[in-house]
Amino acid sequence: MAAPLLPAAFVDLEPYAATWCLATEAERWNQRLRSSMDELQAFYQASFPRADDAIAYCDRFALKDMPDDAERLLQLVLSLILVSFAVEVWRQPEVIHRGSARIDRTQEPRP
Amino acid sequence: MTTPRDSWTQRHPELGTGPVSFEDSISPEFYRLECDAIFKRAWLNVGRVEELPKDGSYFTKEIPPAKASVIVTRGTDGRTRAFHNVCRHRGNKLVWDGTPRDEARGIARQLVCKYHGWRYGLDGGCRYVHQEDQFFDLDKTRLGLVPVHCDTWAGFVFVNLAPTPPQSLREYLGSMVGALESYPFHEMTECYAFRAENRSNWKIFMDAFQEYYHVPPLHTQQLGPGRLQNPEAEFEAAHYQTDGPHRMVTSSSPAKHEIPSKYLYPSEVLFRSGNLGPWDAPDVARDVPGVNPGRADHWAIDNFQIFPNLEILIYERGWYLAYRYWPTSHDTHVFEGYLSFVPARTARERAAREYAAVLFKEYALQDAGTLDGTQMGLEARACAEFPLSDQEILVRHFHKSVGDWVDAYRRERDTRTPDGGAL
Numbered sequence A: 001m002a003a004p005l006l007p008a009a010f011v012d013l014e015p016y017a018a019t020w021c022l023a024t025e026a027e028r029w030n031q032r033l034r035s036s037m038d039e040l041q042a043f044y045q046a047s048f049p050r051a052d053d054a055i056a057y058c059d060r061f062a063l064k065d066m067p068d069d070a071e072r073l074l075q076l077v078l079s080l081i082l083v084s085f086a087v088e089v090w091r092q093p094e095v096i097h098r099g100s101a102r103i104d105r106t107q108e109p110r111p
Numbered sequence B: 001m002t003t004p005r006d007s008w009t010q011r012h013p014e015l016g017t018g019p020v021s022f023e024d025s026i027s028p029e030f031y032r033l034e035c036d037a038i039f040k041r042a043w044l045n046v047g048r049v050e051e052l053p054k055d056g057s058y059f060t061k062e063i064p065p066a067k068a069s070v071i072v073t074r075g076t077d078g079r080t081r082a083f084h085n086v087c088r089h090r091g092n093k094l095v096w097d098g099t100p101r102d103e104a105r106g107i108a109r110q111l112v113c114k115y116h117g118w119r120y121g122l123d124g125g126c127r128y129v130h131q132e133d134q135f136f137d138l139d140k141t142r143l144g145l146v147p148v149h150c151d152t153w154a155g156f157v158f159v160n161l162a163p164t165p166p167q168s169l170r171e172y173l174g175s176m177v178g179a180l181e182s183y184p185f186h187e188m189t190e191c192y193a194f195r196a197e198n199r200s201n202w203k204i205f206m207d208a209f210q211e212y213y214h215v216p217p218l219h220t221q222q223l224g225p226g227r228l229q230n231p232e233a234e235f236e237a238a239h240y241q242t243d244g245p246h247r248m249v250t251s252s253s254p255a256k257h258e259i260p261s262k263y264l265y266p267s268e269v270l271f272r273s274g275n276l277g278p279w280d281a282p283d284v285a286r287d288v289p290g291v292n293p294g295r296a297d298h299w300a301i302d303n304f305q306i307f308p309n310l311e312i313l314i315y316e317r318g319w320y321l322a323y324r325y326w327p328t329s330h331d332t333h334v335f336e337g338y339l340s341f342v343p344a345r346t347a348r349e350r351a352a353r354e355y356a357a358v359l360f361k362e363y364a365l366q367d368a369g370t371l372d373g374t375q376m377g378l379e380a381r382a383c384a385e386f387p388l389s390d391q392e393i394l395v396r397h398f399h400k401s402v403g404d405w406v407d408a409y410r411r412e413r414d415t416r417t418p419d420g421g422a423l
Helices: A008-020 A025-033 A037-058 A068-090 B028-039 B169-178 B202-208 B266-271 B347-369 B371-379 B390-414
Strands: A104-107 B044-048 B057-063 B068-074 B080-084 B105-107 B110-112 B119-121 B126-128 B147-153 B156-160 B190-198 B239-243 B246-252 B299-306 B310-315 B319-329 B332-341
Touching (some): A008 A025, A008 A037, A025 A068, A025 A104, A037 A068, A037 B266, A037 B347, A068 B347, B028 B319, B028 B390, B044 B057, B044 B068, B068 B156, B080 B156, B147 B169, B169 B239, B169 B246, B169 B299, B202 B319, B202 B347, B202 B390, B239 B390, B246 B390, B266 B347
Antiparallel strands (some): A104 B190, B057 B105, B080 B147, B110 B119, B119 B126, B190 B332, B239 B246, B246 B299, B299 B310, B310 B319, B319 B332
């Protein structure tokens, strides 16, 4: 068993951590598009009810000075945001009517 | 034949109400004229002052329609200047990272040419010529970087590639845009930046953001779950205004946090964010002059389109979006989008901003997804003209403004003798 990536209180989300604790939008986007709808649904259903607690946990620390496990927890929340569009809005991993368009995020705050 | 009641378009008789040709978006000849008439003569936004945080900071910006690269510097005297990014020795591109086509930024005391090592100060002066005694009658004082007109307004850095711009930046921006000068853009320094290479004329993408007529059919999902999700829903903007070549549209909306949650996506409610931005607005940007010039009720967004290729969207929730469109040929362009917020202090604020930034890309992909289809449809030349509704008044105004600038340029060019002098 590998060392846990998330704070102990979020052990229930540990099965998703290796896949979804990603530092950049580009990585999160690629992960969404290579996931099946079943995988996205499973992650969404596990993480959505825990997101409010996760944010509250992260907010025990200063945003720019979080312990690594809390920062990974925030990354998981940011992944949930991206996945929520696939689950709630499009009902598929891909944006409906994207055609051949591609838009890259080139700058973002960390974390 | 029906006429919309109390139409916006008919208040601008110069725009007419007839069908419009989009030949200006498919003709390579027109594109070449546009490059000279507009991109080599208009004030162009190339960045923000926050991108020059210290004395010695610099960044480069590619301006493909002018085949130009400019370097913008903040000198040791604190002044912002712009130069052509070209070494005076053999014309090599002076500053670049990765490849000469990539933009660069950093902090330096001098700018050094990679080719033969000539050096320039951030004021553009030539400081060092390698083996200077090998040259003939070389006068370094006359070999500074070639300056480009540069000025800032409300923290936006503009350049003008004309030898002598006919108007100062403030005259050029006019009273409608100029009235925004005191908006606290400088407080909104947390930036989410996006870039896309699109397969259409640059104006076709600008057109998509100048009208909301397309929103219910194309962005059906943006209307929210439940009964609001209706492609035949109607949405009309609250106010349109033009000033010279610039234009703006205001849209109104009930505040999202006042809408029953059954009409919102679950994650909008969870993260308290959505298409109008984070619900919890920072305590800045209240009652700023120039904003909501039509005094619309339930004001939500002002979208200012600053000629030729800058768009600034000011949100009631205290943040802004900026878009720039850089043509790279008659049927391709680079799009840049910047969401700018007061910096998040907490994970909760960070998540709300992330939701808005993710949402922006999701729906912008739908807009961008139509582009090559529109370009192909126009290039088929199956139709010579296209009808525009009252809600598309700004599309009409934009293409007319582009045409007016090209016509003015042609008239000036045609009144010159072949040797370049005036008749």
